[in-house]
Amino acid sequence: MLPLAHRLTGLQSNVFADMDQAKALARRAGQDMIDLSLGSSDLPVDxxxxxxxxxxxxxxxxxxxxxxxxxxxxxxxxxxxxxxxxxxxxxxxxxxxxxxxxxxxxxxxxxxxxxxxxxxxxxxxxxxxxxxxxxxxxxxxxxxxxxxxxxxxxxxxxxxxxxxxxxxxxxxxxxxxxxxxxxxxxxxxxxxxxxxxxxxxxxxxxxxxxxxxxxxxxxxxxxxxxxxxxxxxxxxxxxxxxxxxxxxxxxxxxxxxxxxxxxxxxxxxxxxxxxxxxxxxxxxxxGQHIPQSTVQTFAHRREAFVQTLNQFGWSVPMPPATMYVWAKLPEPWQSDSIGFCQQLVQATGVAASPGAGFGAAGEGYVRFALVREPEILAQAAQRVMAFLGR
CATH class of the missing domain: 3.40.640.10 (Type I PLP-dependent aspartate aminotransferase-like (Major domain))
Structure with a gap:
């Protein structure tokens, strides 16, 4: 085995790499994917x-x-x-x-x-x-x-x-x-x-x-x-x-x-x-008009997603900023955000990022990136709530 630097030890865990594997398994199983795990904007460049x-x-x-x-x-x-x-x-x-x-x-x-x-x-x-x-x-x-x-x-x-x-x-x-x-x-x-x-x-x-x-x-x-x-x-x-x-x-x-x-x-x-x-x-x-348009787009998206979650029983606060929703997981998932995200994508095709992937204090939370149109986000929220209800 070739010797590698000790400094790589601290780079072993990566929330995006972990979820990438789970998404690949879901795709191979034929799931219709709604990927909300990465904060990569889907909007076109002006x-x-x-x-x-x-x-x-x-x-x-x-x-x-x-x-x-x-x-x-x-x-x-x-x-x-x-x-x-x-x-x-x-x-x-x-x-x-x-x-x-x-x-x-x-x-x-x-x-x-x-x-x-x-x-x-x-x-x-x-x-x-x-x-x-x-x-x-x-x-x-x-x-x-x-x-x-x-x-x-x-x-x-x-x-x-x-x-x-x-x-x-x-x-x-x-x-x-x-x-x-x-x-x-x-x-x-x-x-x-x-x-x-x-x-x-x-x-x-x-x-x-x-x-x-x-x-x-x-x-x-x-x-x-x-x-x-x-x-x-x-x-x-x-x-x-x-x-x-x-x-x-x-x-x-x-x-x-x-x-x-x-x-x-x-x-x-x-x-x-x-x-x-x-x-x-x-x-x-x-391009002063571009950020204004971008913010308006994500404001509509957060409302569609959060309001649907709230409507179906998951009380999630409206985010004041960014392009994400940070939601506290309900029981029994509060000590297993990774398991929640892995099972969610396998069962519904909705991919999110586990809070534990961002640090120990993130355990018990999940992050959704608002990188799809409002109607798709509302559909994703309904799938999430169906998964929780099941």
Whole structure:
């Protein structure tokens, strides 16, 4: 047997891979699938964006390697978009870094700031790549349970001093995947003061920046840290602009952190195709209508799905943000979310993500991604309720 690195040990479990196997078995059994397990938007990319990308294909200047300075137009567009949205100026040369999706940034940041044995403070439940990057860096993880009674916000005062002395990084992500919770700006101020007091980097994963259904837009972490003293924030065009397959995002924040992340990126990859950046630039500068339309679509979908669940007897709260429904499982499934999802897809063809796959504190919950039309989501909800009734 060929020897493999010990760092792979922490990467064995993956909620998406586990459910992929269960879905494959259901398909082979002939089930009519309604896949609500992945947060990959089914909406098409706006022609405004695809036309810009298509026009770039005929330009030979776009066909070579793309280094940092070749992304200048995109970085300036990202800076102007951020300044208009949040009222904070950023330097496109030193405080913005293009990424292959925000996941690249959150996974690589620990390599830039952590030494083996250092601790990262991560939300539980949380997105898998946050933990994966820490494992690759040889770091340790201290989880912060997110409980409904605390509005799915972490209790920073509960972290032991012994952990804090070895900690380098706190990762937040609001609106939150999978719980759909939104953090108020007051909490961000508390988190910034906490990190400043304990010399921690605060990384805020912000892919759902536009995916909010309330009258109060979710805040940026830099609104609580306008000097960018300890913060870095990660953005993506996957959700707001339905560009998941194009893998384009960016980081904004502390110039030292941006430089360190850029050093890691330089030895891992070049940037993506310049034509993609041209499309993304058009999205940020001319596509203000796109997130509005996307949010309206997902608002209708959440209502169709949640109202049907409630109508048939499963009391599930209406999510305030994101493209998911986070539902507390009824008995007897509260200690077996994986078993629930596996049996659900086998019996009904409806695929969901088990809460336990996002962390121990996610056990007892299930996440549904609202990635189908309202009528299909209502049908899926009826299948789920028939399964529970059976």
């Amino acid at each position: 022609p405004l964006i695809t036309q810009a990308i298509g026009a770039a294909l005929g330009d030979p200047m776009t066909h070579g390697y793309l280094l940092f300075h070749g992304t200048q137009d995109f970085r300036h567009a990202a800076g102007a978009w951020y300044r208009q949205k949040f009222g904070i100026a950023v330097d496109p040369e030193t405080e913005i870094l293009p990424l292959i999706g925000s996941q690249e940034g959150t996974a690589h940041l620990p390599l830039a700031i952590m030494n083996p044995g250092d601790y990262a403070l991560l939300l539980d439940p949380g997105y898998p790549s946050h933990a994966g990057g820490v494992h690759l860096a040889g770091g340790q993880i201290h989880t912060l349970p997110l409980l409904a009674e605390n509005h799915f916000l972490p209790d920073l005062s509960s972290i032991p001093n012994a952990i804090l002395h070895q900690a380098k990084l706190l990762v937040l992500s609001y609106p939150h995947n999978p719980t759909t919770a939104v953090a108020p700006l007051e909490f961000f101020h508390t988190a910034i003061e906490f990190c400043q007091g304990h010399n921690l980097v605060l990384a805020h994963d912000f892919p759902y920046v536009d995916m909010d259904f309330t009258s109060s837009p979710p805040p940026s972490i830099l609104q609580a840290d306008p000097d960018k003293s300890v913060s870095i924030e990660f953005f993506s065009l996957s959700k707001s602009y339905n560009m998941g397959g194009f893998r384009v995002g960016f980081a904004i924040g502390n110039s030292t952190l941006i430089k360190a992340l850029r050093q890691v990126k330089a030895v891992v990859d070049f940037n993506q195709y310049l034509g993609i950046f041209r499309g993304a630039t058009v999205a940020l500068t001319q």
